[in-house]
Amino acid sequence: MLKISNVGKSYGQFKVLQDIDLEVADGEFLAIMGPSGSGKSTLINILGLLDQDYTGEYLLNDKSYKDTSDNFLSRIRGDQLGFVFQNFKLLTTYNVYENIEIPLVYSKTEQHNKLERVEAVIEQVGLAGKEKSRPSELSGGQQQRVAIARAIVNRPKLIIADEPTGALDTKTSKEIMDIFTKLNQAGTTIIMVTHDEEVAQYAMRTVYIRDGKLYHDAKDVFKND
Amino acid sequence: MIDKIMIAFKSIGKNKNRNFLTMLGIIIGIACVIAILAVGDGFTKTMTKGMGTHNDKGRVTISFEASSYDDVTSGFTKNDISTLERVSGVGHVKLDSSNTAATAKIQYKTKQESTDLNKAPKHLKLYKGVGTTIDKSDMSNIFISHDLASRIFKGESALNKPLIIEGNVFIVRGIYKVSDFNYRPDIYVSKDVFKQLFANQITKNIARIYVQPNVNKKAVGKRAVKQMKKFGEDKQMGSYSVSNPDQISKTFTKMMNYITYFVALVAGISLLIAGIGVMNVMYITVSERRKEIGIRRAFGATSNDIRSQFLIESVVLCVIGGLIGIIFGYVLVAIINAFLPFKAIVTGYSLAISLSVSTAVGLIFGFIPSNKAAQSPLVGLLKEE
Ligand SMILES: Nc1ncnc2c1ncn2[C@@H]1O[C@H](COP(=O)(O)OP(=O)(O)OP(=O)(O)O)[C@@H](O)[C@H]1O
Ligand SMILES: [Mg+2]
Numbered sequence: 001m002l003k004i005s006n007v008g009k010s011y012g013q014f015k016v017l018q019d020i021d022l023e024v025a026d027g028e029f030l031a032i033m034g035p036s037g038s039g040k041s042t043l044i045n046i047l048g049l050l051d052q053d054y055t056g057e058y059l060l061n062d063k064s065y066k067d068t069s070d071n072f073l074s075r076i077r078g079d080q081l082g083f084v085f086q087n088f089k090l091l092t093t094y095n096v097y098e099n100i101e102i103p104l105v106y107s108k109t110e111q112h113n114k115l116e117r118v119e120a121v122i123e124q125v126g127l128a129g130k131e132k133s134r135p136s137e138l139s140g141g142q143q144q145r146v147a148i149a150r151a152i153v154n155r156p157k158l159i160i161a162d163e164p165t166g167a168l169d170t171k172t173s174k175e176i177m178d179i180f181t182k183l184n185q186a187g188t189t190i191i192m193v194t195h196d197e198e199v200a201q202y203a204m205r206t207v208y209i210r211d212g213k214l215y216h217d218a219k220d221v222f223k224n225d
Numbered sequence: 226m227i228d229k230i231m232i233a234f235k236s237i238g239k240n241k242n243r244n245f246l247t248m249l250g251i252i253i254g255i256a257c258v259i260a261i262l263a264v265g266d267g268f269t270k271t272m273t274k275g276m277g278t279h280n281d282k283g284r285v286t287i288s289f290e291a292s293s294y295d296d297v298t299s300g301f302t303k304n305d306i307s308t309l310e311r312v313s314g315v316g317h318v319k320l321d322s323s324n325t326a327a328t329a330k331i332q333y334k335t336k337q338e339s340t341d342l343n344k345a346p347k348h349l350k351l352y353k354g355v356g357t358t359i360d361k362s363d364m365s366n367i368f369i370s371h372d373l374a375s376r377i378f379k380g381e382s383a384l385n386k387p388l389i390i391e392g393n394v395f396i397v398r399g400i401y402k403v404s405d406f407n408y409r410p411d412i413y414v415s416k417d418v419f420k421q422l423f424a425n426q427i428t429k430n431i432a433r434i435y436v437q438p439n440v441n442k443k444a445v446g447k448r449a450v451k452q453m454k455k456f457g458e459d460k461q462m463g464s465y466s467v468s469n470p471d472q473i474s475k476t477f478t479k480m481m482n483y484i485t486y487f488v489a490l491v492a493g494i495s496l497l498i499a500g501i502g503v504m505n506v507m508y509i510t511v512s513e514r515r516k517e518i519g520i521r522r523a524f525g526a527t528s529n530d531i532r533s534q535f536l537i538e539s540v541v542l543c544v545i546g547g548l549i550g551i552i553f554g555y556v557l558v559a560i561i562n563a564f565l566p567f568k569a570i571v572t573g574y575s576l577a578i579s580l581s582v583s584t585a586v587g588l589i590f591g592f593i594p595s596n597k598a599a600q601s602p603l604v605g606l607l608k609e610e
Contacts, residue, residue, distance in 0.1 A: 045607075048523070050523060050607065070528055071527040071529065074522065074525055074526060074528075075527070077522075077524070078524060079525070083524070085607065089519075089520055102520065102521060102524050103525055105526075106521070106524065106527075107525055150524070154524075
């Protein structure tokens with residue numbers, strides 16, 4: 001699915017990411033763990049084609065998008081990727097249906113197909129009947145379900161999730177992870193950032209970031225200290 | 226496109242108060258544009274209608290202007306008609322007068338003055354007294370204006386008082402009011418009285434020449450004036466000329482141009498202020514909705530999508546303002562019409578101008594904020610809460 005080699009990123013003198021090598025296979029479910037400020041969000045922003053300002057090489061489905069136009073990147077994001085952000089990132093003035101519909105507006109989906117697709121994902125994440133609710137009328141778990149529905153409505157090949165359970169209690173976290181597991185079993189590749197060991201258990205593989213460096217094995221993380 | 230406009234309506238609806246205040250400038254600006262264009266159009270229509278009678282096909286008008294201002298007797302005569310009808314190309318000739326009233330000396334007790342006077346119209350609304358007109362052959366009754374009544378009779382009631390006109394005694398039977406916009410003489414007498422005593426005053430200073438078919442009326446007019454200068458009975462007393470409606474339309478056009486400049490100024494200033502308001506509110510909107518922009522961009526919106534979203538929002542805001550402005554414009558026109566001597570009219574053309582102007586304001590003043598929205602770096606936007 002994707003491969004990065006020797007990727008780095010700095011803000012001025014400050015190196016947020018250094019020498020990152022990572023490969024993710026089709027259908028894989030990868031967890032990225034690491035302390036706050038270690039560079040997890042920075043890394044997945046690069047993987048999600050949201051941030052083009054990095055060094056090194058990144059191939060998504062064997063293609064480099066380093067010199068691609070901004071318009072084309074938007075299309076790739078809309079068609080192939082689905083994001084679940086830290087803190088849900090729902091539009092508070094839009095209802096559940098309208099929030100989930102957003103990716104379809106830009107993929108030029110026909111109006112009648114839109115309704116079908118949105119209803120189907122609402123069903124899939126278990127929010128049937130909540131179409132007209134505002135995010136403020138929903139629990140944290142329900143809001144995260146809306147965010148997941150929005151991420152999958154365009155049937156992306158890769159879902160990138162930043163702390164999808166960060167704001168949720170254990171029971172709700174489990175429900176959300178069950179949705180992810182099902183999506184993964186259906187063939188979607190998932191890259192998920194988390195703080196939580198227990199949540200990381202759902203993934204097939206876990207990698208670790210500390211001070212901008214990536215470790216493939218937990219044993220190696222504190223080796224240099 | 227339609228769903229983008231729906232999004233715009235929705236976003237505008239979220240901030241009704243703020244957006245209404247912004248629209249206010251456009252509403253006032255557009256209402257002014259509608260009103261002033263309506264006055265201009267109404268004026269044009271009234272004037273061209275008036276000129277139409279001058280301009281009739283197959284007719285040319287020659288007028289006589291006396292050299293002395295006091296001369297109220299010279300003009301075209303019966304013999305002049307014969308002279309004119311012998312000019313080649315002329316069909317027949319009719320005489321007319323541009324004077325609307327005669328002048329007469331009047332007296333009540335010791336008060337004397339000179340006023341204008343005419344035969345009573347068929348229907349006159351009296352302010353005091355009964356009846357609406359004076360019989361054709363009535364030799365003693367007259368109507369006078371409220372102004373004249375208060376000048377001559379001071380505090381007394383003028384009704385049924387005698388008034389001496391050119392040595393003849395008449396009785397005041399009615400008093401009428403004269404509006405600022407409608408000329409009326411100070412005294413109305415019966416038709417017969419007017420004929421006997423004053424008709425000679427209404428000199429025939431206009432000759433309407435009906436030309437034969439397929440004849441150049443301009444050339445006929447020139448020849449006719451030439452003949453009158455040679456053979457006109459009153460040629461010593463004044464000069465003859467072809468009345469030229471183009472002359473009127475030239476001064477009229479000049480006046481219309483001034484009005485147009487004035488429109489441009491008023492409309493320009495109010496719409497400039499309105500535009501700055503729109504720009505301001507769009508800047509606020511863009512910075513308030515950085516999170517929304519980030520989300521849309523992450524889910525496939527190109528920077529062009531974002532630009533057009535905010536541009537459409539700005540245009541929709543201005544067009545809504547424009548439509549409300551048009552409604553207020555109609556109200557303004559109705560109010561203005563209560564004070565105007567002619568009727569201001571709202572034309573389809575002025576509606577089209579108003580809507581184009583509102584759209585243009587939205588596009589021009591929404592452009593920079595929309596660009597700002599489109600070009601913000603994505604990663605920064607997604608950190609927004
Ligand atoms: N625009 C920026 N300018 C300078 N430094 C930045 C900027 N954005 C992020 N950083 C720094 O980069 C580092 C990594 O940030 P990042 O958001 O990737 O952390 P994270 O691992 O996702 O943390 P968390 O678990 O709290 O979300 C942090 O130390 C942060 O201070
Ligand atoms: Mg983070």
